[in-house]
Amino acid sequence: MPEAIIETTGLTKSFKGFRAVNDISLQVLPGTIHAMIGPNGAGKTTCFNLLTKFLRPTSGRILFKGRDITALKPDQIARQGLVRSFQISAVFGQLSVLDNVMLALQRQRGESFDFWGSLRRLDTQKARAEELLHDVGLGAELDTPAAQLPYGRKRALELATTLALDPEVMLLDEPLAGMGTEDVSRTADLIRRVAKGRTVLMVEHNLGVVAELCDRITVLARGEVLVEGDYATVSKDPRVIESYIGGAAHE
């Protein structure tokens, strides 16, 4: 089995004595699309926030490519290639679609927006931004103010700004939440395409899409790992069925 790109050992988060995440050992393998699913209150969001460093664990360790990142901050892990998308809107509404991605590319270089930089460099960045936007299906919307994009297309723009950071691992928090059927299948296709050559870890409630998209699934319940495996395996497991029926099932 290849070495995990993300690995947690004994990951635990207590809120005033209540263990929202309890002793989770998770392994995300490189090059896979991996989902965390589970009924309401299972601890998915808490676990995701621990992995993306938005929360500090009560105990346990998080390793990224074998290195301990438990104590690092979100911007520090982002610089190492572990980038979170889809929760905080990374989109500036008043800026054009193209400028949003240009800005993300500038950030990747660790610069402030450099209006006076060499024209040649800006040209290169513009070409790269256009390419990323083309990849996410926004090639015809370069000059549109981001605020004017419909919801699903804004998420595609967020994905383009995330890709501008060239992440090795993309962490997606409910990438399909709030979308209509058409946007769901379009965004799922998009995730599959941009996941090539990367690792993706997502929390997602849409089990149909998880079944289609994900190589590996970790089912959480009451803060613990219930079952792990591919969709065929986990969906047949009586404990998983029971946890969805016994808990407040989604959808």
Ligand SMILES: Nc1ncnc2c1ncn2[C@@H]1O[C@H](COP(=O)(O)OP(=O)(O)OP(=O)(O)O)[C@@H](O)[C@H]1O
């Ligand atoms: N900041 C907090 N303070 C206290 N309790 C919390 C806090 N955050 C989460 N919890 C509790 O931890 C448990 C797990 O919550 P979490 O949001 O991680 O679950 P989830 O699987 O993401 O659920 P959902 O599908 O409803 O989003 C819940 O019982 C929740 O009430």
